[in-house]
Amino acid sequence: QVQLRESGPGLVKPSETLSLTCTVSGGSITNYHWMWIRQPPGQGLQWIGFIYYTGSTSYNPSLKSRLTISVDTSKNQFSLELTSVTAADTAVYYCARHKPNSGGNDFWGQGTLVTVSS
Amino acid sequence: QSALTQPASVSGSPGQSITISCSGTSSDVGGYNFVSWYQQHPGKAPKLMIYEVSNRPSGVSNRFSGSKSGNTASLAISGLQPEDEADYYCSSYTSIRSYVFGTGTKVTVL
Numbered sequence A: 001q002v003q004l005r006e007s008g009p010g011l012v013k014p015s016e017t018l019s020l021t022c023t024v025s026g027g028s029i030t031n032y033h034w035m036w037i038r039q040p041p042g043q044g045l046q047w048i049g050f051i052y053y054t055g056s057t058s059y060n061p062s063l064k065s066r067l068t069i070s071v072d073t074s075k076n077q078f079s080l081e082l083t084s085v086t087a088a089d090t091a092v093y094y095c096a097r098h099k100p101n102s103g104g105n106d107f108w109g110q111g112t113l114v115t116v117s118s
Numbered sequence B: 001q002s003a004l005t006q007p008a009s010v011s012g013s014p015g016q017s018i019t020i021s022c023s024g025t026s027s028d029v030g031g032y033n034f035v036s037w038y039q040q041h042p043g044k045a046p047k048l049m050i051y052e053v054s055n056r057p058s059g060v061s062n063r064f065s066g067s068k069s070g071n072t073a074s075l076a077i078s079g080l081q082p083e084d085e086a087d088y089y090c091s092s093y094t095s096i097r098s099y100v101f102g103t104g105t106k107v108t109v110l
Helices: none
Strands: A003-007 A018-025 A033-039 A046-052 A057-059 A067-072 A077-082 A091-098 A105-108 A112-116 B009-012 B018-023 B035-040 B047-050 B064-069 B072-077 B086-093 B099-101 B105-109
Touching: A003 A091, A003 A105, A018 A033, A018 A091, A018 A112, A046 A067, A046 A077, A046 A091, A046 B099, A057 A067, A077 A091, A105 B047, B009 B018, B018 B086, B018 B105, B035 B064, B035 B072, B047 B064, B072 B086
Parallel strands: B009 B105
Antiparallel strands: A003 A018, A018 A077, A033 A046, A033 A091, A046 A057, A067 A077, A091 A105, A091 A112, B018 B072, B035 B047, B035 B086, B064 B072, B086 B099, B086 B105
16 A cells, blocks of 8 residues: 655744655655645645656646755655745645546645744 | 635535535636545545546545536535535646646535
């Protein structure tokens, strides 16, 4: 069974960089697209972006200027970096696996809360 | 990109059927069959319920069904059960090679 686990700091200061890593176990990172999705407290889901195992990416236009998603196939991990964060970036961040040719994300991490505050 | 539009809340009694709509545009819902639906219980990660408009992943009850007409997708839940009480989100692929989620619908079992 594929499992995903997000890791990274739970508290980031305003104007600094938010960095998270998703570790995939129980399956290979190759041949799949991998997603980042976030959910501000009490609000809905927001798609952040995805990366293919080859390194090809697509980003939410509203975050594109601050966002980098990368992949390390040797570690079965992919990562997110979001620069110049503000309180509006406070959210639960999820990583997920995209089911091929389906439009759906079939495996999700448990999510990690990142709070932006001084 | 704007979020897809869903009703804020839908309710029904046990055993009844309900439908949740997801309204988009020809650049997302109407243009692609990559529409999916997620169920989210409080404090939990979303769970894929429907993909490619109407397909159910293994293990998802056949009480859940999806459809699409034009720029609007729908999720139907038949035989409503207490455990169906949750938030539901639609999602669609878009013309700019991105994804967009719906605004979310809270389903209450009366």
